[in-house]
Amino acid sequence: MSLRESLSSYWQKFQGELFPFLEETIGFLTEQHQLFVTVVDMTGIEAFVPHWHGLPGRPLSERAPLARAFVAKAVLNLPTTQMLIERVEADKTLRRLCGWSRLSEVPSESTFSRAFAEFAESELPSRVHEALIGKTHADRLVGHIARDSTAIEGHEKPQRVEEPKPVAPKPAPRKRGRPRKGEVRAPKPPTRLQRQSDMSLNQMLAELPRHCDVGVKRNAKGYQETWIGYKLHVDTADGDIPVSCVLTSASVHDSQVAIPLATMTAGRLVNLYDLMDSAYDAPEIKAHSRALGHVPIIDVNPRRDAALKEEKALEAKRQALVGHRVAEDIRYNQRSSAERVNANLKDNHGGRTVQVRGPAKVMCHLMFGVLVIATTQIIRLVT
Numbered sequence: 284m285s286l287r288e289s290l291s292s293y294w295q296k297f298q299g300e301l302f303p304f305l306e307e308t309i310g311f312l313t314e315q316h317q318l319f320v321t322v323v324d325m326t327g328i329e330a331f332v333p334h335w336h337g338l339p340g341r342p343l344s345e346r347a348p349l350a351r352a353f354v355a356k357a358v359l360n361l362p363t364t365q366m367l368i369e370r371v372e373a374d375k376t377l378r379r380l381c382g383w384s385r386l387s388e389v390p391s392e393s394t395f396s397r398a399f400a401e402f403a404e405s406e407l408p409s410r411v412h413e414a415l416i417g418k419t420h421a422d423r424l425v426g427h428i429a430r431d432s433t434a435i436e437g438h439e440k441p442q443r444v445e446e447p448k449p450v451a452p453k454p455a456p457r458k459r460g461r462p463r464k465g466e467v468r469a470p471k472p473p474t475r476l477q478r479q480s481d482m483s484l485n486q487m488l489a490e491l492p493r494h495c496d497v498g499v500k501r502n503a504k505g506y507q508e509t510w511i512g513y514k515l516h517v518d519t520a521d522g523d524i525p526v527s528c529v530l531t532s533a534s535v536h537d538s539q540v541a542i543p544l545a546t547m548t549a550g551r552l553v554n555l556y557d558l559m560d561s562a563y564d565a566p567e568i569k570a571h572s573r574a575l576g577h578v579p580i581i582d583v584n585p586r587r588d589a590a591l592k593e594e595k596a597l598e599a600k601r602q603a604l605v606g607h608r609v610a611e612d613i614r615y616n617q618r619s620s621a622e623r624v625n626a627n628l629k630d631n632h633g634g635r636t637v638q639v640r641g642p643a644k645v646m647c648h649l650m651f652g653v654l655v656i657a658t659t660q661i662i663r664l665v666t
Contacts, residue, residue, distance in 0.1 A: 310376045319358045319380060322658045323351050326411050348382030349390065349398040350407065355381060357651040362636035364395045403643040408650035409528070412657060416526050416551050419661050425554040427614065428526070428577075429519045430544060430563065431621035432537050433629065434498055435530075435649065437512030439640040442494045476567040479542045484550075487543035491531050493642040498533025513642065515628075515649055516540040518548045519621045524660045525653050526551055530646040537562040542571050549575050556580055558618040580611050628652050 305312060305320065312320070323329075329347040355377060356367045371378045371389055383389050390398075402408070462468055479487050499509050514535060518527040527548040529540050541563050548554070557572045561584035572579035585592035602608065628634035632652030639648055 305380075309379045312376065315358055316376055316380065318655070318659065319351075319355050319377070321662060322354055322358065322655050323380075325658050325661075326415050326654060328354065328407075328411050331407055331411050331414075345382070346398055346401070349395060350402065351381045352395070353399065353402065353408075353651050354655065357632045357655045360631050360633060360636070362633075363638055364392055364399070368392060368395065399639070399644065399647065403639075403641075403647035406643075406647070406650075408647055408654050412525075412528075412650060412654045413551065415654070415657060415661075416524075420520070420526070420552040423552065425520045425526075425552050427521055427556045427558055427617045427620075428545075428548055428554045429558045429618040429621035430516070430541060431519075431560065431618070431625065432514045432516040432540070433625035433634070434500065434508075434510050434533065435513040435515050435634065435637060435645065436510050437495045437640070437645065438638050439495050439511075441496045441511050443496070444492065444494050475539055476542065476565055480567065480571065484543055484546045487546070488529065491529070491540065491543070492535055493530060494532055495640075495642075496532045496534050512637070513645055515625075515634075516544055517621060517624060517653075518544055519624045520552065520554065521617070521620070522660050522664055523620045523623050523627075523656075525624050525657050528646075528650065528653055530642055530649070538565050538568060541565075541568045545571060545575060545577075556614055558615055558621075560618065580615050582615070624656060627656055632656060 328350050332346045332350050352367060352371060355371070356364070359367075359370065361367045361370060368389065371381060371383070372386060378386070378389065475490070478490075482490070493513075495512055497509060497511055498514060499507060502508050510533060512533050514531050514533050514537075516529045516531065516537065517525050520526045527544055529544050529547070531540060537560075541559065545557065545568075555578060557577045557579045559568070559579070559581045561582040564581050564584035569579045569581065583591070583595060585595060625634075628649070632655050633648060634652060637645055637648055639645055
């Protein structure tokens with residue numbers, strides 16, 4: 284059965300059976316309530332949450348209703364946990380959908396915080412998202428993967444962490460200029476991109492910095508912007524579906540995450556084209572994309588080559604004059620799906636309201652929003 288057929292039957296179950304049943308037993312469902320029910324039911328998040336029934340001592344609060352509540356927080360785009368608690372207490376329908384029948388059953392803010400710390404440590408939303416992509420894209424051939432990053436402003440002070448450098452013996456002093464005849468000089472240490480070709484996915488991810496620091500970028504209008512926080516690197520499939528995410532420090536260049544992100548995506552689905560902007564223009568990234576059986580389409584980065592930059596501008600004018608469009612340029616336009624996902628996460632699902640500290644908790648907060656976006660876009664494939 285194809286993805287569209289399976290999702291069609293799934294959506295018919297929602298509209299024909301589940302939503303009418305819930306409205307009869309709980310009350311009227313708004314569009315946000317229906318989206319919340321869809322995300323919880325499609326992802327099966329309760330199966331990823333531990334249970335402590337039968338253990339000695341005072342029982343902990345059930346984690347399944349708390350996990351559903353954090354999904355509701357991402358659906359409703361609520362900035363803080365306190366606002367989530369107030370909304371759950373005021374909205375009877377939402378409270379019962381989360382799993383609390385009475386108002387007195389809603390846990391305190393400290394219980395929410397402890398549960399969120401557990402979810403962050405166990406990477407709950409990331410595991411649920413990976414399972415969702417594996418379930419819906421196992422038999423689907425994806426045409427394009429758009430790779431991009433977005434700035435995430437943190438709610439903490441930047442840390443200054445010096446990356447460990449390999450200790451090498453101090454070379455003997457030498458004269459500047461070309462080496463003498465027969466003189467052998469020590470080779471330069473390999474770059475991170477060169478080292479990643481011989482590393483596993485876990486090794487590549489462990490080497491990437493994740494602490495909060497200062498990031499700098501140039502916006503679309505050419506002005507330089509800075510922020511304190513992190514970077515979220517996202518691979519987006521056709522249909523604006525985020526399929527893989529990696530969180531790094533704000534100062535990490537986009538190219539440093541391309542190879543581990545591509546490796547992560549290749550383990551979840553099969554795609555044909557990798558679309559990236561000029562920040563990813565590196566021979567190691569192109570070689571890795573081809574090694575995975577993909578076709579890399581990367582915008583050329585002239586860097587400091589003024590002649591190449593001028594030739595690129597002239598070629599664009601010539602193509603516009605004769606009305607010619609290269610096939611790679613037409614496919615490259617699909618890269619805008621990554622920008623739509625980034626904007627959707629920031630505007631509607633908590634990307635601009637990060638109130639937690641530490642990379643694990645920040646990633647957990649963002650992945651609840653990514654989970655909602657992925658579920659929404661998958662449903663839109665059939666509706």
